[in-house]
Each structure stands twice: as structure tokens, then as C-alpha cells.
Amino acid sequence: MTNSTMTAHHPIGTETEVWESLQQAIAECSGFQQWQAQQNKDADVESLDEQVRSYLRETLETLAY
DSSP states (O other): OOOTHHHHHSSSOOHHHHHHHHHHHHHHSHHHHHHHHHOOSOTTTSOHHHHHHHHHHHHHHHHHO
């Protein structure tokens, strides 16, 4: 008998693949693009990963209030 739970546990892929896919989806959303346009920082200084993490952090902090 095979263990089908192992294959069903990660149907999308690895955590890295999921994060990259999620990151791309966030980067394409209008909320992120508006946030990015409002930033005083030079976008070239931060990677997309850093920008998405900052966006998510600020969004969650705002929702926490």
C-alpha cells in the first residue's frame, strides 16, 4: 500500500515555488503597485522579494489596528 498523503501534502510544489508564485501575484495586484508608487525609496535598491515583504508587513500592521 502506498502513502498518497505525501504527494497530496504539497500539490503545488516546494515552499520556494509557492512563495515565488505568490510574490508574482502580489506584484501584479493594483494595491501593491499603488503602494510601490507611494514609496519614497528607490525601487532599484530593494529586490522584489524585499518590496513584497515590506508591503505585506505594512498591510498586516495596518489591519492589526
